Amino acid sequence: MFIYRRKLLQRHRHWKSKQKHLVRIAPTTIIDLIRHPSTKAELGFLSRGPLYIRANQSALRRRSQREKQVDKEVNDILTKIKRTMCDPSRQESSIRQNAAVSKVYLAQLQTYLLRRYMTPLSLRDHRRARRELKLIKSIRRKLRKSKLILRETDKSGVFHIGCARDYEEKAIDYRQKTGAYEELTSNxxxxxxxxxxxxxxxxxxxxxxxxxxxxxxxxxxxxxxxxxxxxxxxxxxxxxxxxxxxxxxxxxxxxxxxxxxxxxxxxxxxxxxxxxxxxxxxxxxxxxxxxxxxxxxxxxxxxxxxxxxxxxxxxxxxxxxxxxxxxxxxxxxxxxxxxxxxxxxxxx
Structure with missing residues (x-):
């Protein structure tokens, strides 16, 4: 154990010396506020940007909810495929909606999605999914309580946090300046x-x-x-x-x-x-x-x-x-x- 610990310490010191020469570049959430309620962990999560792929959150749901999600996805995919392949305006040979190949494909698709949705996560991924879900709930709660708006920026592709009152004032000013939009009183x-x-x-x-x-x-x-x-x-x-x-x-x-x-x-x-x-x-x-x-x-x-x-x-x-x-x-x-x-x- 003493030799093993000494090797770990040597590797750690070697890694730390390399980190001094690195210049870290990462996207940062833009905060347009004097004060903000978010913690360092929450801002770090948001800084990953809108394209960040979260851990499999569906694994935290009940089995019945996951089965419903699988059925919904299967129906959506099958509807789109049938609409495309059964279109009489297409020059390629169309496939009848009740064709045997459609049923085989449906069964294989359902089996594949069930396997992907029902396979349990590893302990590490499960903890990560729970941690990120907790961060998301905390961010939503604080945004509602402080009347803040979280939006993706127009060009830079990162998140922006601003006051809802500022958004309202700028939206009203834009409508008055351009005359392009008006607020409706009925649907x-x-x-x-x-x-x-x-x-x-x-x-x-x-x-x-x-x-x-x-x-x-x-x-x-x-x-x-x-x-x-x-x-x-x-x-x-x-x-x-x-x-x-x-x-x-x-x-x-x-x-x-x-x-x-x-x-x-x-x-x-x-x-x-x-x-x-x-x-x-x-x-x-x-x-x-x-x-x-x-x-x-x-x-x-x-x-x-x-x-x-x-x-x-x-x-x-x-x-x-x-x-x-x-x-x-x-x-x-x-x-x-x-x-x-x-x-x-x-x-x-």
């Missing part, structure tokens, strides 16, 4: 749904959209929700302004919006579009190889304030119609330009 969801259904039924009756398109674009009443506005803090700018985000994942017009995007987006020329910084470097190398890069080359960058919220809608629709006409796209997936504009208008 207009049913009116919106009726307008969408009436338009789609009218277009189908006039044979401007096919039956399959009508079914694809029709909102599912049991799943739709009213779109809502929330804000992300721009911590990289002075006084941390807010970026408005409209959540339309379950909106009544989401199916229409996605269909129009998939239909029209391939028409745009991609050679002049820069996707990210890596793509910029690749295009710059090609630019240099063609001999365009000289000592007089100028790089210009600019920003448009509140671009998406301040675009005039009718003018945008007119530009879309003109774009389709110029590129001789009088019909896209069987739909005329006039039909596309009607669908785009109700989305806006």
């Amino acid at each position: 207009p969801l049913s009116v919106i749904v009726d307008q969408v259904i009436q338009l789609l039924n009218k277009l189908q009756a006039e044979k401007k959209v096919s039956v399959s398109q009508h079914n694809k674009l029709m909102p599912k009443k049991e799943k739709i929700e009213l779109a809502y506005l929330y804000f992300l803090p721009k911590s990289h700018k002075k006084e941390t302004p807010l970026r408005p985000i409209i959540n339309t994942i379950h909106a009544a017009t989401t199916s229409i919006s996605k269909y129009l995007d998939q239909s029209i987006q391939p028409l745009f020329v991609r050679s002049t579009t820069i996707i990210d910084s890596v793509n910029l470097l690749l295009q710059l190398h090609q630019y240099i190889a063609k001999g365009y890069f000289t000592s007089s080359t100028l790089f210009v960058t600019f920003d448009i304030t509140n671009l998406c919220t301040m675009l005039p809608q009718e003018e945008s629709l007119a530009i879309l119609a003109e774009f389709l006409q110029v590129h001789h796209c009088e019909r896209i997936n069987g739909m005329s330009i006039d039909t596309i504009i009607q669908l785009a208008r109700i989305v806006l």
Whole structure:
């Protein structure tokens, strides 16, 4: 034991001497407060960022809850697969919903998920899961008690903690400055749904959209929700302004919006579009190889304030119609330009 202890101490001293020469770089939670109630352990957990994969929290649930979760996931996956593979509009051979291969796949998928959900964690992982669950509950409790808001930042990809009152004041100031949004006093969801259904039924009756398109674009009443506005803090700018985000994942017009995007987006020329910084470097190398890069080359960058919220809608629709006409796209997936504009208008 004495020899073993001496070896451990030697290794520890050697490791400690190496640590002195290391420069540690790690993301840090941005705290926009004079005082904060969080402990060092809670801030350390939040500093891992929104993309941090927590230990398997489902292992702490009851068996019956885990079985329900497995059934839900199996049904969701199977619904998506059937919807894709049984689509008659696909050129590939479709699979019938009651085919034997579907039943075999269902059984294998259920067995696999049950094994993953029901396998007990190791003692170390179980303790880690409990510790992290305790931290999460403590963070939530303190955020509610102190009326704080935890949000992912707009650019840097870390968490930001701010006062709810500051968020409210900045949101009101933004609405007053731009005039782009107003606070509703009643829920207009049913009116919106009726307008969408009436338009789609009218277009189908006039044979401007096919039956399959009508079914694809029709909102599912049991799943739709009213779109809502929330804000992300721009911590990289002075006084941390807010970026408005409209959540339309379950909106009544989401199916229409996605269909129009998939239909029209391939028409745009991609050679002049820069996707990210890596793509910029690749295009710059090609630019240099063609001999365009000289000592007089100028790089210009600019920003448009509140671009998406301040675009005039009718003018945008007119530009879309003109774009389709110029590129001789009088019909896209069987739909005329006039039909596309009607669908785009109700989305806006």
